[in-house]
Amino acid sequence: MVNMLYSELFCQSNFSFLCGASDPEELVNTAAFLNYQALAITDECSVAGVVRAHAEIKRNRLPLKLIIGASFTLAEEFSFLLLCPYKQAYSELCRIITNARSRSPKGEYHLAEWDIKSVKHCLIIWLPSLNRDVNLHWGKWLQRYHSQRCWIGVQRLLDGQDHHRFTICSDLTESFSIPLCACTGVLMHHPKQLPLQHILHAMRTGSTVDKIGIAALSNAERALRPLNKLRKLYPAQWLYETQKISELCQFSLEELKYQYPKELVPTGYTATSYLRECVEKGIKKRFPEGITHEVRQVIEKELLLIKEQAYEYFFLTIYDIVQFAQQQGILYQGRGSAANSVVCYCLEITAVDPRQINVLFERFISKERDEPPDIDVDFEHEKREQIIQYIYRKYGRQRTALAATVITFRFRSAFREVGKALGFAESQLGYVLKNINRRDKALPWQSQLSACGMDPAQVKVKQLIALVEQIIGLPRHLSQHVGGFVISDGPLHELVPTENTAMPDRTVIQWDKDDLESLALLKVDILALGMLTAIQKSFHLLNKQFPQPVSIPFITRLGDDRQVYDMVCKADTVGVFQIESRAQMTMLPRLKPRCYYDLVVQIAIVRPGPIQGEMVHPYLRRRHQLDPVVYPSKEVESVLGRTMGVPIFQEQVIQLAMVAAGFSGGEADQLRRAMASWKKNGRLYEFQEKVVSGMTQRGYDKHYANQIFEQIKGFGGYGFPEAHSASFAVLAYVSCWLKHYFPVEFYVGLLNSWPMGFYTPSQLVRDAQQHNIKVLPVCINASSIEHEVVFVQSEKAIRLGFTLIKGLSDKAKDSIVSHRPCEGYQSLRQIQQLSLSRADLTALASANAFHQLADNRYQTRWEMMNQEKNLPLFANQDSQQSFAFTPSSLDNLIEDYAATGLSIEHHPIALLANQRSLNKYCWSKDLSNKKNKSLVRIIGCVTGRQAPGTASGVTFLTLEDHFGNINVVVWQATARHQQQPYLKASLLQVDGILERSPEGVIHVIAGKLTDRSDWLSAINVPSRDFH
């Protein structure tokens, strides 16, 4: 029997969480290597791993058939497998899994006997238990209901129980004439995975490796075993039976065709005709003055392309959602490669007039790259739930669900859990985890262990390191994708099983977005963006004042405004979208963006991808004509021309591979996928040889080819797609425009949409004040719930609202505003009559909201604490005379921060200045007239610590004094041996050297750090550390 044919029918991947030890990819590769005929992936009540196996077989063109299936256990006594011979069987399997999963909380399943009694198509492989009477019962049951499609799976595991299994199975086949077949119950692709499987077992049972004892696998027989070994272990006929069963299984995932929801296209239309009609309608709206012949040509070309790729439904689905958002007045914005097209502009999916950004034109859906269209739609973060509920209402729970995200082991969870399973003490693991600096590029975590008291020479520590490296990236459990929706025509569980998530009434499918992509099933991303809420609120404020309604297209149509870009180049961008962080602020004056496309580059350039790829410096030098711009070839120029020969965007790197290294569309797509996940599985190196040889053949010198590959590696998962950067640039420009022309509305919009963005309300208010905008405190009579724009002597000012007060209940806010007499509250008792809770009253008092009625806030709070006061009987009594405590200006400052998180009148440093003589300190506003390289002494509250992952280990400190912010640069050495002030200080004095870059950006290089926190011990100024 030389060419013995064998198929393994019982195999679990690591998508049977904490049980299987190998990826679906490793399993199919090994099965093919051992020339199995077929491999069935049968994870426990799940098909989460089958798509990866399917994709791997397609990618490597493996000579192996994939059988789709799943394993189940009913009432801990009846274990069996279900395999799918054809499509109906697959839908049946999905239905059974969905029902079993829907009956129990996340991660568990509960089978009912009816589920399996109703099976009509799936093949059943019964795995009998060692208990005779249980087997008799189920044997009779199977003979009665499924005699035509049932086998008994016999396992030979050399665990001392094989003789029992053989006896039992032989008896069962005699009494119920159910045929026998061989199977293994594979849990690992290679015996060397056994330690990892033991660790997973220990984690699952919450014990340690040496204590799981005989419940654990006694050997590594549950691995994929070579055919000659199987021939010795199983009788020939049982092995042959597996081949017969696998020949019955013809179903492949390719047969899953995505049916779009039919109701999108009204009766009497085809998808194409309806799409055309919507586009025509859009043209009238978007181009009131009519469109030029050239634009018409582009539209026709795009529509043709959409028709060829049959993506009409995709655009119509998004069109429908976007229409709903418009009716509800929810601001939204589409982004992604397919978003930058005229058709999308006409369908009002994007707000960017493509004529302005014609440079991006030809990167619409490219046929030869065969990429599915990728459109994400951002909505106001407070209104996103409305959109989600609309989708659920429109398509029904049966036909829509969220895509899954596979939560994998990260370093911290891997280190802690593997350590616990190996028997390390928890306090030791916690201590080591606290001391490992994951940002230290020079020293990997493995070599930092000895510094934390773990001797790497020890066997146990070597095992810990090896197993942690192995387990990182392993799937841990399924969670829901942040916004990826799958919508189908028929019930979704015909396509893929769904299961419950931790969140109530949210269901998730068992596949993630990569799986959907490999099966060309489409998903729609519904995401939330804080800045959209802020812009919308600013628009509302403006539309109250001006007849002409302000909108994003209105602003973008005005073109690049010189004054707005002047403001951006001065890095006066606190509160603006995407370009407000410290690192961005230091880059803006160097890059000096002057037009829209410069903003697109600015957003993408300050990211780990370009920084690690060392692309920032060369780009700046070429932009300011310090270096000549040279291209090694015409093709490279066509790709990198718009960024002066330096690759900034992810698409550019891929286009380079196609243009310069001769990659086909499909290969380029593989490169994109490999780049995104190379940190996990290092697959990028397979492409190194291909890229370098491809380029050298086309005449590029080897050095340039290697440099390009290094840049590709540098991009890793961080390269920012140009399409997304372009859409973000629109919002960035709109927020800059608002900040320049309507600052008050801009700040109020921001404050009312907080928490969002990079800065705290205290920093936003300070920035407004520095732009000499008057900010009025919360007042019981003048404020409303939200922050407002008010006119003081015909000048716009910001009136802070009640939302600012910590601990004030919504009920209290409503009743204060609704019961407020037109002339306002005259006395404290009037307020007490509102029967607010004691906490509300004391919160209002401490925020000094009653400053119109009584100036001593201690006094008012003491009054408010009095419960009887609001009983009518005691109304007239007045007993303040015994209370004699008045807050000093420092006390008021402390109360302001405690009650509202910010203070309008005082700044801690200002208070300090009039308490002590601080004349030898230089304030932020005076730094500009100091000589470069001069010695300065500055002091301020530490409001930010940022270590932007630069190789040199520099960290940025932000000190804030009563005039503005100061950027302090701290070298790693300075930080390391002045750790106490560097880490602990909230009020810091820095003696250092002032450095002014040619573009005028000022930094203070820290020399001596002195902790002055005790001068202002009571205030806790919030600091944003190491985000």
Next chain:
Amino acid sequence: MLWLFLDFHQLSLDALAPILDKEEPRPCVIYEAEVNQIVQCNSYATEAGIEVGMGMAQAASLCSDLSIIDYKVDRETSHLKILANSLYQLIGDIVLIPPASLALRLDPSIRFYDGLRPLCQTIMNELNQQKVNFHFATGWSIESAKVLAKAKMDRILSDQAAIHNALLQCHLNQTDLTTQQVDSLARVGIHTLQSLLSLPTTEIGKRFDNKLISYLTALRGEVFPTCVYFHPEEKFAETIEPAYEISQTQHLLPWVNRLLNQLAVFLRLRNQVTASLTLTLFFREKEKESLQIGSAYPLSLAANWLPLFELHIEKLTLTEPVTALGLTANQTEQMNGHNSDFFYHRFHYFAKMQLLGKLQAKLGSDNVCTPTFNNDHRLEEASPAANFPAFIPHWHPLFIATTPLPLSESSQIQFGPVRIQTGWWDDQDVKRDYFIAQTSKGELLLVYKSSPEQQWFIQGWYG
């Protein structure tokens, strides 16, 4: 009334001090995981800038070779009981305030020591002898003394006026007020006891619960809440933490002797005897082990017990250093002639205990043992017993050779292979195929072929 309040602010550290100082002195803190706060730190730690109340991340970043010990309330309370016991010989009126404070009522005992000064001196000597750090103060009530102790006054005041104005200077967070109460008072500018006590109690009553009111009255000494005085245990159960971890068994004997003497005193006071004791050994990582030591007839004198303990201890092998020893008397009876009201089960238990005691005493306890279920696939590994094993391997023989013997005769395989490939986590990594073979003489042996040398070995016999 005059109360002395003793606040042992780093009792856990002091309890462990003798052990830590043995190794080279280095910064050490007691860390409470639930609230992620350092609760006690020794002098070296304070030098490195670590303060009580700091988080672990900050403390670890300030000093890299910090040794961290988890805060255990019950360990600190048990050490407090030991202190109370030692003080009980000097003064009767002791109030235990777990986890780390004691209040002593001085006035009834002043006449025995003819004067407050000598009384306090003897108390201080006893505490110094116990090598514990503490702050102390006196007051007319436990509450007032406690506030002054928390304010680290460390002076003996007996005259009312001096106590009064010392109290007024104290900050509110040194009192027993809850953090919310202290915070809401701070928000109206009241930070010290003086400003709080200056307010009329009726006004305070309107704004705070009456628990606070009763506390303030006790603070003023206007009323004396009842308190429960400390009395030593009814049943003898003592644990001792030796000055250093013990790894050789003979070093256990002096500590066992100390426990036996305490037992003897306990029994003599109560005119009782006991027939069976349990010696418990505590380890750092492993669970504790306890030894049943029975004597044929009830004993009380330490001298009688010691030989039996010596018998046992000699044969004990310590796999890990012992961090503490505990001794408990299981049943004690009045010492009155031989009482014989045993009923069958108790008789059987004693007969069994007696037989085992005799056999172990004669042959040594590690030669007399009970078979435990080996919760490990490897037959030679004697792992800790599993109380409910996952399944029973039916192919196991009755007898296992602890050291496998080479197989010389030719034999026929009857059963197998059973492949054992595990134990990678400790250095007894095993990869073996077991078979059951029958020799020409009919012997049924469990055998395996060792991998490198290809030599067959006998692992067990089917008796």
Next chain:
Amino acid sequence: MSDRLTHLTVHPHLWRASYKTSSENKARIPSGFTLLDSALGGGWPQAGLIRLRTLQGIGEVELFLTLLQHMCHPHLLVFINPPGRIQASWLIKYKIEPDDVVFLTGTHEQNLWAAEQCLKNDACQIVLVWSGQPLSLTQARRLQVNAKQHQSVCILFEYQHVLRQSLPLELDLSLIREQAAVTLNIEKQLGGWPRVGLQLTYSPIPSNNSILSAFTRYAQTYSKHEQVS
């Protein structure tokens, strides 16, 4: 005359050659092998010293299984000087509580002293002793007397290399095994005739038969009854 005779015949320590009327046969424990039970007059004796000359590992302990199971819980079952470490899984397989079992090893004298202590103590009813050297007459007599006096059983296992001595025993046996069956000789028994060549079939080990038969039966690759779904 006959009354004196009848008085003798009723005396517990006197037997007539032809039949057993001694009082203890009702106290016998059936061994599970009918042939052996009839030879022993009902089964294993509940008191006295039994010797078995045997090889190691031919099911010699399993022979006395019913006796062990009967005399065990709540009393102690003591193994003295066993040839290897006792596997708890074997005990649990045959429903013997491991906590009721104690095993000990010491010098030859210590073993005998321990056996005596166990026989005398009410907490223990059955003691199994392995001896590498022959027992002296007095040592055997002490064991036999103690066992009879305290109604407990002592089984002495002697391996072939030990010189055979005739000893005052309740029951003297020897055992050899060929394949799945054993041959048991009753060399001597108190109150009964010796019997030689008793054939008992029992096997203390699992076997591969079910696997081997599966290989023969399912060798061909075509299957007789084609399964078409």
